Amino acid sequence: MFLKLETRETGSDVGLSTLACFLLGVVITTLSAALIIAVIVSDKAAPELASLAMQNLNTSGVENPVTAVLLNFRSYDTLLEIAVLLIVAVAVLPDQCFAGKTSLPAKRFLSRNVKHQVNPVLAGLLKWLVPLALLVGGYLLWIGAYAPGGAFQAGAVIAGAGVALSLAGQHDFTWQTTSVRITLSLGLLVFIVVAAINNLITGTTLQYPVSYAGLFILIIEVAATISIAAILLLLFVCLKAIAEPAREGDTQ
Amino acid sequence: MTQDLLYSITGIVLFGIGLFGVIAAAHIIRKLIALNTMGIGVFMVLLAAARHGVVTDPVPHAMVLTGIVVAVAGTALCLWLALQLQLLDSPVPEEPP
Amino acid sequence: MMILGITLPVLPLLVGLPLLAAIAVLLISSHRWRTSISTVIAGLQLLIVILAIQTTEASYHYTLGGWGAPLGIGLAADGLSLALLLITAVLVLMISLYSAWYFSDSSKATRFWPIWWLLVAGLNTAFIAADAFNIYVALEMIGLSAVALVALAGTRMALVAALRYALAGLLGSLCYLLGVALLYRAYGTLDLAQLSAQMQADPLSWAALSLISVGLLLKTALLPLHFWLPPAHASAPAPVSAALSALVVKASFFLLVRFWLEVFDPAVTVTAANFLGVLGAIAIFYGCIGACRAQRLKLLVAYSTVAQLGYLFLLFPLAFTNSSLEMFGDAAVAAVTYFIIAHALAKAAMFLAAGNILVSCGHDEINNLNGLARHQPLALFTFAIAGVSLIGLPPSGGFIAKWLLLNVAIDSGQWWWVIVVLAGGLLTAIYIARVLNVAFSQMDSLNISEEMTVTRSRTIGMAACGLTLAILTILLGFNAEWILVLLNGSSPITDAGVVR
Structure with missing residues (x-):
């Protein structure tokens, strides 16, 4: 398995011989069928976790049950999920981000690249689209407490605004400064600090005092939104920066 | 056959299709797309489990959201590795034909 | 607490x-x-x-x-x-x-x-x-x-x-x-x-x-x-x-x-547990053969990990004798936990020593490591002690681990696993000896890359870390009781309820 691992375009789509493909198809079909039969045979009504979640919703600090699960009942998973994002962010960060004081004069996070000509229609569209995306992101963050929405959705939309700017080509993002690293880790840091503070208040890690639960959840969500947006944007911009030289080489 | 059972079965079928792709495909992008197909299959099974009872269960929804974030992270890391490999393989831009 | x-x-x-x-x-x-x-x-x-x-x-x-x-x-x-x-x-x-x-x-x-x-x-x-x-x-x-x-x-x-x-x-x-x-x-x-x-x-x-x-x-x-x-x-x-x-x-x-x-x-089921055990046994032989054939030192150690992981899977057939965990479950878990600890210490020591050799020689091709014993005595000593533990010779942690495994295998009447454990030890001895043999031969002709500019203090610090782990492997052999007492704690998963 995985014996063939291409990173460049080749003629063939498939890394196995026809016979191997056929056998693999037979094996996977059989296994899937067995799995489906197992699900159908033991299809019984499960005990209700849903009603338990609904009963505790009024002490969770939010009205949206999914947000209550993500940031109160099972907030530990969400904390670790932000750590997972941070792992990939650190892995992908360009080398010069770590160079410290000796590097080039620190540039701003977002800078304008005047040399790049932008289609006026595109420029006009961006002028509307980027603020709108930021606004929608803020709205999604706020509405998460009451209806579908929340930190990840908001972060994704805000990162989308950055992606649009980056694709248009008139703006550059720089990831060198310490403040960028703070932004990337802010979500995790605030989450841990809130967990520690609540440990002092209630005596249990990640247990919020009922009357302040909504406030603590909002603090975590704002910080998480910032970090998630920054990390998603970082992933896109860094991968684009690596991919671009190869493409330019092809089109010259 | 109830609706949630149908969704679960579809999810398992998607999982199987993705598994075939991960093993059979040669190119890394195809493998990654296949992996994400498998992921979507799993998420469908989870979402179907949310409608298994009488009340819609928020826990699988939260699990799927976490799962999506993790899938994004994993896919990005794989793409980064593939691009690094591509960079190593073509240090000098190729001459135009 | x-x-x-x-x-x-x-x-x-x-x-x-x-x-x-x-x-x-x-x-x-x-x-x-x-x-x-x-x-x-x-x-x-x-x-x-x-x-x-x-x-x-x-x-x-x-x-x-x-x-x-x-x-x-x-x-x-x-x-x-x-x-x-x-x-x-x-x-x-x-x-x-x-x-x-x-x-x-x-x-x-x-x-x-x-x-x-x-x-x-x-x-x-x-x-x-x-x-x-x-x-x-x-x-x-x-x-x-x-x-x-x-x-x-x-x-x-x-x-x-x-x-x-x-x-x-x-x-x-x-x-x-x-x-x-x-x-x-x-x-x-x-x-x-x-x-x-x-x-x-x-x-x-x-x-x-x-x-x-x-x-x-x-x-x-x-x-x-x-x-x-x-x-x-x-x-x-x-x-x-x-x-x-x-x-x-x-x-x-x-x-x-x-x-x-x-x-x-x-x-x-017992069949499923035995299936894992058989795969583990095959992994022991496959990993040892891979280690014997490896050209690079770190690849040798990596194949050795494949083999050592095989031992861990003997847990399942030993624990599920007669499909019940009552008889040998605890003993098998204790033996395998001991094995995990012994292997973790020995394998970490071995990889750190291999890293030392790689840093100071600039390469880790086994056939070009002649005379390593004079050039890197500390790293080689670490490698040898870790090797002794992997083979399962006394007085190392690896010896106690294998001894516990053999005990459970004999008590539960599954003598065939005894053969697997002993044969695996012999094969391990072959690939460890292969490295030591090269390291002690032709003392004056070590191939060292030209561009090595590693400071002495740095390699000594690194070697000391590896050596500490190797010594811990030996100490583990003398303090078996302590780990076994630690394991006697009851399982929190099955007797749930106590909330702290």
Whole structure:
């Protein structure tokens, strides 16, 4: 398995011989069928976790049950999920981000690249689209407490605004400064600090005092939104920066 | 056959299709797309489990959201590795034909 | 746990502390501060684990957020968890010290430290997890950070190995997650104790058990699914290889033990347990042969990991004698835990020594290591002691581990595993002797690359870390009682209820 691992375009789509493909198809079909039969045979009504979640919703600090699960009942998973994002962010960060004081004069996070000509229609569209995306992101963050929405959705939309700017080509993002690293880790840091503070208040890690639960959840969500947006944007911009030289080489 | 059972079965079928792709495909992008197909299959099974009872269960929804974030992270890391490999393989831009 | 009148949440601290360390080393630009913070936090973590073991409680429970299962997430640690937490804390301290020297003049250090601490957080999370979905997130933390650390080497070989490792890891986690989804659909809970209480031997349980097992076996690299391990462990930077072989594969094995022995035990059949045992036996022979044929020292050590992992899987046939855990379950778990600890120490020492040799010679081609005994006596000594433990000669930890395994095999009347264990020891002796033979021959003709500019103090510091671990391997052989007493704690998963 995985014996063939291409990173460049080749003629063939498939890394196995026809016979191997056929056998693999037979094996996977059989296994899937067995799995489906197992699900159908033991299809019984499960005990209700849903009603338990609904009963505790009024002490969770939010009205949206999914947000209550993500940031109160099972907030530990969400904390670790932000750590997972941070792992990939650190892995992908360009080398010069770590160079410290000796590097080039620190540039701003977002800078304008005047040399790049932008289609006026595109420029006009961006002028509307980027603020709108930021606004929608803020709205999604706020509405998460009451209806579908929340930190990840908001972060994704805000990162989308950055992606649009980056694709248009008139703006550059720089990831060198310490403040960028703070932004990337802010979500995790605030989450841990809130967990520690609540440990002092209630005596249990990640247990919020009922009357302040909504406030603590909002603090975590704002910080998480910032970090998630920054990390998603970082992933896109860094991968684009690596991919671009190869493409330019092809089109010259 | 109830609706949630149908969704679960579809999810398992998607999982199987993705598994075939991960093993059979040669190119890394195809493998990654296949992996994400498998992921979507799993998420469908989870979402179907949310409608298994009488009340819609928020826990699988939260699990799927976490799962999506993790899938994004994993896919990005794989793409980064593939691009690094591509960079190593073509240090000098190729001459135009 | 009470210390000086203050109640410490031990289990959350074991996750929070490495996460804080990761953020700190990410934000700090000074190399000196980064390494000192890492050392201090690694020491603190070891202290917390030791204090946790010293207190009288046999097992720990923690209810995060005060909700309790099934709505909230719990944490739990029994004797097995504590043993693994202890070995993790010891190795994290030694590998952190080693890395301070190994990465001292490298730009990779800046990337290494944050990911390293996130990996440690993931490992601790897995060892104290009591929730099936929480385990999924922990597995992803471990998998992705391990991949990122392998890629740190930057060579083409390392990148290809990392990509394979990433694909195998993601595939494994998805299989695991589908298993968890099926369990949730059937039982409506993710808490391991509650799943265990409701578990029935029906087709759905078998399906979920198979999916979860395949996912975890892929991450543990049991024989047919081992393809990613030798290249990944061989091409990573030396401290990373040590952590991967000693700890990362053990985390998924630990989870496999949790699921087979505590959650799914009504659904497990003797045939399935024997199947894993047979695969383990084949892995022992395959790994040993691979190690004998390897051209590079680190590849040899990596194949040796494939073989040593095979021993761990003898747990399943030994524990499920007559399909009941009553008779030999505890003895088998004790033997295998001892084996895990002995192997972790020996293999980490071996990889650190191999890294030392690689750094000071500029290569690790076994056939060109003539005269190594004069050039790098300390590293070679470490390698030899670790080798003695892997072979299972007295007075090492490896000897006690194999002796315990043999005892269980004989007591349960499964004499065929005795042959496997003894033959594996002989084959191990062959590849260890092969390296030593080359190292002690033609003392004057060591091939050293021209561009080696490594300072003496640096290599001595690195060698000292490896040697400490090797000495611990021997000390472990003299203190068998202590570990076995630690393991006698009852299981928190099956006798749930105590909330601290």
